[in-house]
Amino acid sequence: MTTHIADIATYQPETAEDNLALARRLGFEEGFVRDKIGILRRPVLPLNQAVSDMAVAAAEALFARHPDRRSEVGALVLVTQNPDYRLPAVANLVQHRLGLPTSCAAFDLNQGCSGYVYGLGVLKALMEQSGMTVGLLITADNYSRVVNPDDRNTALLFADGASATLLERGEKPLAIGRFTYGSDGAGAEHLILRGGGSRHPDEVPRGPHALHMNGRAIFEFSQRMVPLCIADCLARNGLSASDVDLFLLHQASAFMVQTLRQRLSLPDEKVPIRLEETGNTVSSSIPILIDRLGGVAALAGKTCVLCGFGVGLSWAATVLSGARTT
Amino acid sequence: MKTSQLLLDILAEKSLDAVAPTEATAIEDLGLDSLDLINFFFAVEEAMKVKIPDSILADGEIVTIADLARFVDANRPRE
Numbered sequence: 001m002t003t004h005i006a007d008i009a010t011y012q013p014e015t016a017e018d019n020l021a022l023a024r025r026l027g028f029e030e031g032f033v034r035d036k037i038g039i040l041r042r043p044v045l046p047l048n049q050a051v052s053d054m055a056v057a058a059a060e061a062l063f064a065r066h067p068d069r070r071s072e073v074g075a076l077v078l079v080t081q082n083p084d085y086r087l088p089a090v091a092n093l094v095q096h097r098l099g100l101p102t103s104c105a106a107f108d109l110n111q112g113c114s115g116y117v118y119g120l121g122v123l124k125a126l127m128e129q130s131g132m133t134v135g136l137l138i139t140a141d142n143y144s145r146v147v148n149p150d151d152r153n154t155a156l157l158f159a160d161g162a163s164a165t166l167l168e169r170g171e172k173p174l175a176i177g178r179f180t181y182g183s184d185g186a187g188a189e190h191l192i193l194r195g196g197g198s199r200h201p202d203e204v205p206r207g208p209h210a211l212h213m214n215g216r217a218i219f220e221f222s223q224r225m226v227p228l229c230i231a232d233c234l235a236r237n238g239l240s241a242s243d244v245d246l247f248l249l250h251q252a253s254a255f256m257v258q259t260l261r262q263r264l265s266l267p268d269e270k271v272p273i274r275l276e277e278t279g280n281t282v283s284s285s286i287p288i289l290i291d292r293l294g295g296v297a298a299l300a301g302k303t304c305v306l307c308g309f310g311v312g313l314s315w316a317a318t319v320l321s322g323a324r325t326t
Numbered sequence: 327m328k329t330s331q332l333l334l335d336i337l338a339e340k341s342l343d344a345v346a347p348t349e350a351t352a353i354e355d356l357g358l359d360s361l362d363l364i365n366f367f368f369a370v371e372e373a374m375k376v377k378i379p380d381s382i383l384a385d386g387e388i389v390t391i392a393d394l395a396r397f398v399d400a401n402r403p404r405e
Contacts, residue, residue: 036361084361216364216380223368255361 002175003124003135005320006168009062010291011054012043012161012278019142019156019279026152029070035158038254042159045142050084052093054162055140059098062136062164063279068097069166074132075105077123079115079283081193081311082146083108088149094138112191113250113310115139115283116163117318122210123167127144135167139159139283146193148210153175157253158211159279163287174299177319180233181227190217218314219256227314228294230307233317245302246293247271250309251278251285283308329374330395336369349392350379370394376402 023033041285045054055078063070075119077089091106100106105126111118115138121137140162147154157254167176194208206212226249247270249257253271261271281288286306290299291307302322309315330349337347337356342365345357358366367398376398382388388397 032359032361036359214380215360216367217360220368220371255365259365322349 001169001259002171002231003127003169004074004172005120005174005296006166006172007062007065007296008165008287008290009065010161010163010284010288011048011053011058011061012159012281012288013045013049013118015045015046017031019315020151021178023025023156023283026150027153028156034252036255037156038273039156039279040276042121042144042156043161044144045160050088051082051140051142051162052084052097054142054160054232055080055094055095055164056088058101058140058162058164059094059136059138062166062283063087063098069134073100073104073136074130074135074307075123075135076100077109077119077126077135077137077188077304079109079111079119079137080109080112081112081115081282082141082143085226086237089229095171095175100136112141112282112312113123113252113285114308114312114314116286117179117306117308117316118177118181118314119283120165120318121181121316122172124176127169128169133169137165137167139163139287141282142285143280143282144204145209146209146211146240148205151213153171154211156307157280159281161278161281161284163284163291165287172274172302173322174296174304174320178233178236179316180229182229182315184221184225184313187217187221188219190214190313191311209315216240218252218313219259221313222252222256222309223259223263225313226309227264229309229315229317230264230305233305233307235317237319239303239319242318243303244303245270246299248286248289248304248306250307251275251289252280252310265273282310328395329399330392333370333391333395333398334375336373340365340369342366347391348384349390350393351391351392352389353391354389370398373396374402 089108143158307317
């Protein structure tokens with residue numbers, strides 16, 4: 001019996017910022033934003049809402065399609081780096097608001113761009129170890145609350161969003177394969193936030209209370225590590241790159257994905273980019289990408305590599321096998 | 327091959343040579359945006375096994391492709 005992804009739902013706020021207008025204010029040319037950043041619109045969570053609100057919205061969209069699963073959830077893993085409060089965990093708040101059973105294991109997982117894949121791995125292992133048949137993975141972050149709007153390195157990139165992924169045990173696609181994980185805290189300083197919290201954030205994201213990103217260091221880390229991570233993951237799953245239909249990479253920016261395509265010697269159609277209307281949603285970027293590609297149904301019959309990478313520094317990859325196993 | 331020619335070849339390989347540069351071309355006149363520039367520096371670092379510090383252009387010591395070639399020659403590991 002395998003653990004598979006049964007469905008994915010996503011949520012992004014309706015309120016959004018016009019990236020071209022912000023780019024003009026920051027002195028960027030429109031062509032740079034369209035071609036390199038690849039983001040024209042960034043959904044932004046209103047100030048009277050927090051990460052748990054997006055998490056609940058994504059999960060409710062999922063349960064609207066699977067109403068019978070709500071009472072069967074054995075574990076909730078919630079990936080975020082901007083919890084409502086320093087404590088308790090957002091997962092506990094969301095478990096209650098969703099009406100999940102109190103027998104449900106619920107905890108937060110602090111990872112960013114690699115967080116979706118980490119979350120899949122942790123939840124899969126927990127379900128298999130504990131004999132659970134249904135698990136819920138939520139990713140939710142609102143980096144807009146911690147980005148300095150005058151910072152040319154970060155202001156045009158990050159957007160707010162959430163996803164909810166239903167995991168089930170059984171012999172169905174999309175079976176989750178083996179994982180590659182990695183961490184290198186030596187690079188932690190290159191993408192870091194030293195203060196804050198999403199429910200009562202610091203009023204002005206400046207100095208140590210604003211996200212700092214060394215874009216060059218993050219670019220170099222990604223170009224070096226992502227190909228190694230994917231190669232290791234393929235080997236663990238007994239696959240070669242030619243066996244894979246889609247490489248679903250963290251949507252950091254159009255430039256990042258384009259350069260990784262080149263470095264991996266992969267055609268454009270195998271490494272999709274869907275950023276214009278979503279922005280870089282950190283741990284939600286891969287499930288939102290899947291949603292934009294047509295959802296789980298669009299991956300039927302396909303073999304996909306998922307790879308997240310970024311803050312930590314941290315990276316992870318796994319394989320989704322779309323073929324039926326029975 | 328001269329290091330400056332190797333750097334020009336990297337620019338061409340990365341399709342970053344829109345202005346037909348020579349070794350006398352100033353890096354800031356290459357027509358590269360900030361992301362193209364980090365892509366170029368990364369390719370040079372990988373090819374030449376040298377670390378190019380973030381401050382290299384701001385310091386004013388490196389202006390042209392030839393300057394960068396001299397930096398690379400002075401800092402790359404000896405074979």
